[in-house]
Amino acid sequence: MTMRSADAASAVHVCFRNVSKRYGPAVLAVRDLTLDVFRGEFLTLLGPSGSGKTTALMMLAGFEEPSEGEILIDGQRIDIVPANRRGIGMVFQNYALFPHMTVAENLAFPLEVRKVPRPEIVQRVNAVLDMVRLTGVGSRRPDQLSGGQQQRIAVARALIFRPSLVLMDEPLGALDKQLREQMQYEIKDIHARLGVTFIYVTHDQTEALTMSDRIAVFNAGSIQQLSDPAALYERPQTDFVANFIGENNRLSGTLGPSEAGEVSVLLDGGTLRIRATRPEAMTAGAGAPATVSLRPERVAVLSDGATMPNELSAAVRSVIYVGDHLRLIADVPGIGPIIVKLPNGSGVPPLSPGADVRLGWRTEDCLALDR
Numbered sequence: 570m571t572m573r574s575a576d577a578a579s580a581v582h583v584c585f586r587n588v589s590k591r592y593g594p595a596v597l598a599v600r601d602l603t604l605d606v607f608r609g610e611f612l613t614l615l616g617p618s619g620s621g622k623t624t625a626l627m628m629l630a631g632f633e634e635p636s637e638g639e640i641l642i643d644g645q646r647i648d649i650v651p652a653n654r655r656g657i658g659m660v661f662q663n664y665a666l667f668p669h670m671t672v673a674e675n676l677a678f679p680l681e682v683r684k685v686p687r688p689e690i691v692q693r694v695n696a697v698l699d700m701v702r703l704t705g706v707g708s709r710r711p712d713q714l715s716g717g718q719q720q721r722i723a724v725a726r727a728l729i730f731r732p733s734l735v736l737m738d739e740p741l742g743a744l745d746k747q748l749r750e751q752m753q754y755e756i757k758d759i760h761a762r763l764g765v766t767f768i769y770v771t772h773d774q775t776e777a778l779t780m781s782d783r784i785a786v787f788n789a790g791s792i793q794q795l796s797d798p799a800a801l802y803e804r805p806q807t808d809f810v811a812n813f814i815g816e817n818n819r820l821s822g823t824l825g826p827s828e829a830g831e832v833s834v835l836l837d838g839g840t841l842r843i844r845a846t847r848p849e850a851m852t853a854g855a856g857a858p859a860t861v862s863l864r865p866e867r868v869a870v871l872s873d874g875a876t877m878p879n880e881l882s883a884a885v886r887s888v889i890y891v892g893d894h895l896r897l898i899a900d901v902p903g904i905g906p907i908i909v910k911l912p913n914g915s916g917v918p919p920l921s922p923g924a925d926v927r928l929g930w931r932t933e934d935c936l937a938l939d940r
């Protein structure tokens with residue numbers, strides 16, 4: 570532990586300051602990244618493939634050097650801290666357990682390197698196996714475990730030396746959907762119990778929303794938005810984030826007058842005007858092009874006599890049964906298709922292709938974003 574005087578400073582565990590990483594003259598993998606990670610939080614770097622997530626993690630782990638800027642752990646530049654003193658546990662997609670060693674030997678390895686006495690090693694190996702719910706498999710070899718079990722051992726090995734910081738890069742990428750979802754909850758649960766700082770990398774937005782305290786959305790080497798999951802979903806600040814996180818209808822138009830956090834938007838085609846929420850960060854004014862973001866589950870099919878602040882007439886193109894919801898695709902003349910997700914079971918009127926419907930939604934459920 571380092572000496573700290575101010576609580577505010579001690580709350581920051583990891584700090585990237587204006588960090589850039591170039592690979593040769595052509596690739597700028599990370600651009601001017603500035604990010605504070607708080608002690609004990611679960612922070613996820615989320616973004617498409619090639620957006621710089623792994624590079625950011627590798628620089629923090631010390632496997633790559635920043636081209637510019639600095640990285641601090643506990644207020645100290647990492648390049649002055651030897652790799653084995655950084656207290657970082659790591660898990661990667663390809664779990665890379667030592668195949669010729671037993672599970673117990675794999676787990677003991679980080680402790681042997683740290684010269685932990687033998688009796689304590691035995692005790693800690695058993696404790697960590699209990700934690701990942703694999704009690705008793707210590708004498709097996711990795712190839713005698715399933716993929717999910719191997720990945721749990723990889724998580725256990727990253728945690729056994731009690732790191733204060735854990736980095737995970739797409740650790741569940743190789744697992745099938747059901748196991749991946751189960752492991753998401755298990756890793757989140759381990760994080761809650763240990764209270765150490767986790768920095769997690771994924772390209773899977775559902776995984777990020779499920780697991781994280783905060784999410785940094787990466788695109789082309791820089792952070793587009795840093796928010797908690799609800800804010801990211803409810804109040805995306807850019808068109809990129811709105812489309813990357815969850816499903817989204819995008820309506821193009823031109824901004825009209827703004828008032829009290831709302832803005833009117835004249836949709837392309839020139840006949841339909843809607844009211845949208847205007848994000849605080851938006852700088853564009855009347856006359857500027859904009860994209861309106863509208864989540865499919867926030868659109869209602871209006872029954873006769875019902876009204877909403879925003880309404881459109883549409884013709885049903887198709888209705889798809891998805892079990893827990895119905896997925897309706899409706900064509901709006903001059904605008905294009907709008908996707909609607911209707912919860913299955915409660916008062917959905919019978920809909921068939923060709924039927925005319927009125928769609929409606931609240932002003933707070935659609936966001937105007939800079940185009």
Ligand SMILES: Nc1ncnc2c1ncn2[C@@H]1O[C@H](COP(=O)(O)OP(=O)(O)O)[C@@H](O)[C@H]1O
Binds near residue numbers: 592598617618625
């Ligand atoms: N060792 C390397 N040499 C050259 N280019 C690299 C290297 N590693 C990554 N890149 C490039 O840097 C960019 C970011 O890669 P990466 O950090 O792996 O993204 P992500 O993890 O988000 O998929 C990509 O364009 C990738 O091709």
Ligand SMILES: [Mg+2]
Binds near residue numbers: 622623624
């Ligand atoms: Mg990667």
